[in-house]
Amino acid sequence: MQLVEGEREEILACVKEVLGNNSKTRENLIPILQQVQKKLGYLPALAMEKIAEGVSVPAVDIYGLTTFYNQFRLNPPGKHQVKVCLGTACYMVGGDITLESFERRMEIKEGETSPDRRYSLDRVACVGCCTLAPVVVVDDQVEGKVTPTRVDGIMLALEENGESPGEQKSGTEEDGNNGEN
């Protein structure tokens, strides 16, 4: 994943700070990774490399660890985050087909983020409303009975809302604020 402008500096500063706050031992690896992820929203490769150097652990082992545990994400959260439930109930009624439809529409795989960082796609296990299966959480909003046709609808809505109206609105608001100040 390509870093955006200024991100490199942000990552380096964040890792430096977290490493400064923890003793740099192997036992502290997971807390260190958690803290960095909390600040950056994900664990970029650069952060993993710097942590590896700091804690004197091979970088490939950090990668092994962060791909082992589900709690770590290696891709930045997208502007729109879609989480497809693959809990038992959702799986039974075709949650995997729903996930595939999203993968096709977004042209990314589960766990990935689109190169423009517009979308990220993840799987989750039971979000607690199995009667609505198959369930999808779109930007923290729960959507029920998401068949592949509904996937098209959701994607259309996201495409429209992100495109200009939404962005422009917040953009003008900010401009307005700036003007007032």
Add this chain to the structure above:
Amino acid sequence: MSEHITVNIDDQEIKARPGDKLLWAALENNIYIPHLCAIKEEKRPNSSCRLCFVEIEGVSRPVTACSRQVQEGMVVKTRSPQVDRLVKTAFELLLSDHNLNCRECPANRNCALQKIAKERGIKLKHNRLKPFNRTFELDDSPDEFALDRSRCVLCGQCVWADRVGAEAWIFGFAKRGIDRVLTTFNNLPLAELSCNECTLCVDACPVGALYYKKD
């Protein structure tokens, strides 16, 4: 140390050094026990391939020979219905996600899986377990060799060679369960890492996953 221990394996008395692991004591005396993941120098073996089961008299269940130290007077059987069943299942599990195509494989006739199959009379075929195909990108970025993960049995021999032999720290394992995979940092192609192509890992691979390119 000159001190020796006597162990009985398959009605054969053999001598071993105290602290030796049963697997290596047997192999050194030409008694075959299937194995993929064992590394002689490793103090605490991974025991992950589950192929080296044996029966020890007085121990109720089969144990992995690569992790068990020899003991004076130990009586061992390398075969029993229970052992055979465990080994067969472990072997079939390994094959179930293996890109089984020996004729086109660089390791054909020089492959640990073929040897185990022959020794134990297990067919090198997908039958009881449904094949599970995983697709991987071939990494042929090094000049001399290539890595085809579809034939990797996750034995860890290359990781050991890379770390202890070459001290390059290129290889490791990522993900878990059925997705477990031999990896490099961030899954980068080997040529983009500090691999100097010493090829110790290629020589360590018991199957056709790491292999020399033909020129």
